[in-house]
Amino acid sequence: MSRLVRRGITWMICCLAVLSLPQAGLAQWNANQIQPATALSQSVLIQPAELVKALQSGKNQPIILNVGPRMLYLQAHITGAEFIGPGSDPDAIKQLHARAQSVSHSSLIVLYCGCCPWSHCPNVAPAYSELQRMGFTNIKVLYIADNLGTDWVYKGYPTVRATN
Amino acid sequence: MIALQPKAGTELAPDFTLKAIDGTSIRLSDYRGKVVLLDFWATWCAPCQEEIPRFVEWQNQYRNQGLQVIGVSMDDSPEPVQRFNREFRMNYPVAVGTQDIASQYGGILGLPVNLVIGRDGNIKAKHLGMYDLMLLKRELNLQLDSK
Numbered sequence: 001m002s003r004l005v006r007r008g009i010t011w012m013i014c015c016l017a018v019l020s021l022p023q024a025g026l027a028q029w030n031a032n033q034i035q036p037a038t039a040l041s042q043s044v045l046i047q048p049a050e051l052v053k054a055l056q057s058g059k060n061q062p063i064i065l066n067v068g069p070r071m072l073y074l075q076a077h078i079t080g081a082e083f084i085g086p087g088s089d090p091d092a093i094k095q096l097h098a099r100a101q102s103v104s105h106s107s108l109i110v111l112y113c114g115c116c117p118w119s120h121c122p123n124v125a126p127a128y129s130e131l132q133r134m135g136f137t138n139i140k141v142l143y144i145a146d147n148l149g150t151d152w153v154y155k156g157y158p159t160v161r162a163t164n
Numbered sequence: 165m166i167a168l169q170p171k172a173g174t175e176l177a178p179d180f181t182l183k184a185i186d187g188t189s190i191r192l193s194d195y196r197g198k199v200v201l202l203d204f205w206a207t208w209c210a211p212c213q214e215e216i217p218r219f220v221e222w223q224n225q226y227r228n229q230g231l232q233v234i235g236v237s238m239d240d241s242p243e244p245v246q247r248f249n250r251e252f253r254m255n256y257p258v259a260v261g262t263q264d265i266a267s268q269y270g271g272i273l274g275l276p277v278n279l280v281i282g283r284d285g286n287i288k289a290k291h292l293g294m295y296d297l298m299l300l301k302r303e304l305n306l307q308l309d310s311k
Contacts, residue, residue, distance in 0.1 A: 069208065071238045074263055075271050086208060116275055117294055120210035146293045147274020154273075162267050 034088045035125040037118050037141070044128065046110060046140040052157050055080070060108060062140070065099070067092065067127040068113035068148075076148060078112065079158035087113065087127035096130055108138045114148030177202070177281045178268040182236070182259035185246050190234060190257045193285065198232045199307040200281040201300075204261065206237055207244040209275040211294045216252050218297055222304070223256045229308045230283070236261040238272055282307050 046054075054062060064080055066073050067087035077083070084099060085092025103109065109131060113123040124141050131139045144151045153159050177200070181191040192200070203219060205212035216235075223233045233256040237245045242260050249258050266272040269279070273292065280289040280303050289303050 069206065069238065070240050071206075071261075071263070071266070072272065072274070075266055076273050088208065114274060115206075116209050116211050120294075122208065122210065149271070149273025149292050153271075161271060162263055 034122040035129065037113075037121040037124045039125050040128060040141055044139060044141055045143040047143055048152055048155065048157060051078075051110060051140075051142055055158060062108040062110045063103060064110045064112065065096065065127070066113070067096065067111050067123045068115045069123075072115055072148065074162055076153050076159050076161045078142075078152065079160050081112070084127070086115075087111075087123035087125070087130075093126060093130050096127055097134065100131060100134055100136065103136075105135050106138055107136070108140065109136060110140045110142055112142035112144060112148075114142075114144040114152065117146050118144060175287045176285055177279065177287050178265075180265045180268070182261065182265070184257045184259045185242055185249055186257075188257070190259050192234070192281075195232045195234070195281075196285050197283050198230045199283055199304060200279075201231065201233045201304060202279040202281055203233065203235045204238060204266070204269070204272050204275060204277040204279075205235055206239050206275055207248045208239070212276045213252075215276060215278075215297065216254065220253060220255050222301065226304070226308060231304060231308060232256065235259070236265065238266065238275060280304060280307060283310070 054060070064078055064082065065084050066077055066081045067084050069086050070083065073083045082099070084096045087093065087096070111124055111127050111131070113121050115121060115123065128139060128141055153161070177192060179191070179193045181189060184190050201219065201222070203215070205216065219233045222231060235254065235256060235258040237258060237260050239245050239260060245258060245260055269277070276294070278291045278295060278300060279287055282288045288307055291300070
């Protein structure tokens with residue numbers, strides 16, 4: 001390949017890179033960039049009914065951490081759940097890290113979000129990965145198929161709701 | 165997805181006034197006489213991202229028949245909403261919602277939440293979660309056809 005052709009190709013690649021810059025802004029909205037909930041293994045999931053049973057048993061109470069958006073947490077959250085912040089946000093992951101530092105690595109921690117359908121949730125998998133990286137061995141992620149309303153609140157499970 | 169149908173479209177949509185992200189004011193009752201698609205959404209909500217381009221399209225397509233889409237974002241701050249609004253070229257009023265408004269609408273317990281509000285100001289349909297857009301379009305057309 002002649003030097004001229006190689007230079008031409010390099011020039012074209014540079015031009016394409018520059019032209020694609022405006023798209024970079026849009027790409028941030030693309031959920032594919034964030035580890036989806038579907039990446040989690042079935043073995044780490046806990047079903048809503050199982051969690052209710054565990055809560056009602058009164059023993060070995062899990063630490064429940066909400067890794068969803070603040071507005072939705074304020075609207076309704078699982079009784080006893082602590083707000084951390086959306087797991088897709090690096091600041092929330094720092095918050096999770098800080099919160100988890102005072103917890104024994106063998107403690108049962110349940111993470112949940114419920115912002116949107118499981119296949120679209122960007123928050124639980126990054127939070128799970130962080131706890132796993134920190135060495136926690138008993139992490140569960142609450143499987144919320146559609147959203148917190150449908151899969152938890154409207155089923156009558158223990159909830160703290162915003163008052164009107 | 166769950167469809168929460170108010171009683172035969174007789175429940176009046178709670179009125180609200182919000183400051184839109186372009187600085188203007190949005191008052192729901194100002195749109196009485198139009199068919200309103202009220203969309204509770206957020207920039208981080210992937211299903212919302214799928215719906216919004218369609219809503220932009222419908223706003224153009226049905227504007228003259230009296231459709232008004234209104235977006236109420238459940239983001240914690242207006243900055244990402246403003247950027248999203250520009251990048252998705254949203255052609256309808258958008259504001260950041262409040263806890264109070266969310267509660268008035270029965271609580272926003274997941275996103276998106278779409279409401280079809282008739283020309284009389286009554287809620288004709290409410291959908292929590294991802295909803296079939298063909299069905300939603302049909303519901304809107306039904307309302308647009310009624311004068």
